[in-house]
Amino acid sequence: MASNTIRVGNVEIVSLSDGLLEFDLCNFFPSISQEQWQPYESHLTEEHHVRFNLASFLIRSDGKNILVDTGLGPKPTYAPEVPWGQLMHDFAANGVRPEEIDMVVMTHLHRDHVGWNLMMQGEKYVPTFPNARYWMSAIDWEACHQPAVRDRFPNAPTCVWPLAELGLIEFMHGEHAITSTLTAVPTPGHTPGHVSILITSQGERALVLGDAAHNPAQLEQTDWVSRADMDPEVTRQTRRHLVERLEREQIVVAAGHFPAPGFGKVVRLQGRRSWQVL
């Protein structure tokens, strides 16, 4: 497997994982037929399922440790066999301690990006990363409280809302400078406040994609939306513009749901846009 660490100027990005999720195609991409998938079979499992890595990216920059997204969270006691819930093991395997995290940044508030934010200690919620503050889009914060779409954010009441009572939230509004090297760039559609994280250092750039794409096939088929994309048309527009930019400017991409470690570039091979693993 490719290295789980890359450098972008003075910044180091480490790809960590909470494990995997797997779905039937007809379940996750209900509007895309089996035939349409044929040219992209290499991006499916042998059983023709879509399999998603659950990456968290640890960004070491300016003496700070910044964690982007926090996976699905601890394994449920009723289902200890699930193939996720691994993030703390991966922290240990990479010699990282939760106390070292200074900032947690969420690309959006869906359940597989906020799962390890908090732990229960007795009756109380405590931050899993005790020295961190938590950055999230103000628009997604609003959305996860709206009755009409609240079911799209099923673990927000336990993994996001208590952060407010703990006084740990930093809201991001529009294009938002998080640090001197990290900028949140609005990439809405998947959720209304979805952001990707642009890293710029010494003239080099990388983008933590978030869920602006779930599978490498969508780099060419930018119109393929999944059931998880809350606004299909905005998702398509965002993805089209973003992927064009990533190809044109040859920005390194950290794609959290692509096969681990998820580092690559958008390139054109024989006229077709495709994913080139770093």
Ligand SMILES: [Zn+2]
């Ligand atoms: Zn996701």
